[in-house]
Every structure is written in C-alpha cells, then in structure tokens.
Amino acid sequence: MAAHFVYRHLSYPRRFKSEPGDGAAMLESLVAADSLRLIAIDIDGTLLNPQFQISEADLAALRRANSQGVEVIVVTGRRHAFALPIVRQLGFDLWLISSNGAITRSLEGETFHRDLLSRVTCRDLIGAMQEFRGQTVLTFDTESAGTIVIERLQELEQSIQRWLEKNMEYIRFVVPIEDALTTDPVQAMFCGPVALMQKALAALGSCGLPITVLRTEYPGRDLSIVDVLNADCSKGHALERWANYRGIRREQVMAVGDNYNDIEMLAFAGQPFIMGNASQELRNRGWTLTRSNSESGVAAAIEAVLDGKELEPVISR
16 A cells, blocks of 8 residues: 555653543542553444444443443544544543544543644645545534535445435535635545545555545445545544543553554554454454454453453454
8 A cells, every 4th residue: 555654652741731521530549550541442343333333232341441440532533523422322421532533522522632634735635636536525623514525426425425414414515625725624535435545545645745644444335435634643643642641551551443544543552452343454463353343342352351351252254
C-alpha cells in the first residue's frame, strides 16, 4: 500500500486548562498501580455485532469493568454525534474519541482535545484528488446541516447509502466542494469499492501533503473508507494523549479493534486484542486474538484480562 502511517510513541505534557471529570482520582483509589486501568473499544466490527447491536455479554462485561474502577473509553472512526446513540447504551459516564482520533469529548459535550485538518491543506488535497471528487466527503465539527459536505450523491450512494440515509439531515451540497472550506474541517473522507480506494490510497501516498491517511475495509460489502486527517492524528495518538493525562501507563491500557484504522491504537496499548472477524493480515500482527463480533469478542477479551480466563478458540470469522 502506497499510503502508510508510521506510529511514533509520543510524550505529552500533563498540563491542560481543565480537568474533565474526576475519573482519575476514582481510578487511583480503586485500582492497583500494576493492574488494568483503561479499556479502549472500537465500535464498528468490534462493539457492534453484524446486526449493529451490542450483545448482552459485551454490555455486561463493560459495565462490570466500569463498576470495578476500570475506565472505559470508546475510540471510533465515527463522528462524535453519530457515535453517541451507541455509546449511551453502555449506561455509564465515559469519554469518546471520535473521527479516528481528531476529537476527544465527553458525552455531555465537554471537549478535551481537537486535532483539525488545515483548510489550506484540505484545499490542496482536493486539488490533488480530482479523480475522486465524486467519492469525497468533508466533515466539520458542528451539529447542523453542513456538518457533512459533498458535491453529489451518485457515486457515494453506491457504497454508503445506509450511512447517507442516517445522516441526511446533516448533509449540505456544495459545488465546488472547496467553497465549504471557510473553516478547518475535522477530516476529508473518500468512500468507494475496495479496488477504487486502493487507487486513491496510491494517489494520497504520493501527494506530499502533511496528512495522516487511514483506511477501513469491509471486503464482504466491497467497501473501503479512506480517512484523511491532520498529520500525526490517529486513534493511537489520541489514546496515548488521554492515557498520559490520566496518568496511566501503556502497560495498563487494553485495546480491542478489528480494522486497519485501529492499528495505531493497538500498537500503543500494552494489552491489545484483535477481533476474530478481522482480516488475516491484521490477525497475523501478533496481537491476542479474541472471538468475533458475532460471538461477543469484547466480553471474551475483558474476561481474559480481568479473570485470567482462557480465550476459547474462535468459532468463525
């Protein structure tokens, strides 16, 4: 793959303007220094099963971890508002890292960190990706019509019709799409069949812009989503930033994911788990294999860490 993101371990100062929540103090008092303190969970393909629901077993395991003083943070490629209905089903307070690491925000809307893509860089990006204009989506950190900007529906409807239907109230059509860049976007996104997005990845890999390129693939649906974010923005960097703020070492962090956009998050976590429904390429990276999202793989991973329970063989992919 031409476009490649190299994970680099970063150190962030623990000086911020505000102290979001009081979870850190609670964790310090309830959890031993050498035990699990933070669980990072992806949504699609991980927390959600193939019916786009959270299984009762996964729900119970996450609630149990929370009740024992282990912090849970959801880390997703979805934008914040689109992830909220899923996250709120967990039934306890937590923070959400959305848009593949660009936004870290509480369920009540308090912002911890934003890592936006420069509008200048985004304009150059669109110019370099003219061939993929019909597959281009821009997202902005608002919650109104204009949160999502596209030029036309035709090419996108063939790939992400369900997503478009669920987000239609937030979509604004702008031609040319560059005219929407009156402020910095959260990200640019290209969506389409896997083969076409492989070409997009190659073009992005040679564009020379200061960006991070992340891909999410669903071969069974012939769908690939290519996210373009600010340089050094990823789930892994956002999770590391949060762990440093909480005073949590990477050895005390568990992460569960299933796709290519989870690689940096899993690389950072001291206790990484890959879902049984992940591609063979990802399963070959040496991370602990849990069960699939149709078999409550999140619960199996949590029980393995909290109880030392042996992971049963994966039944299916």
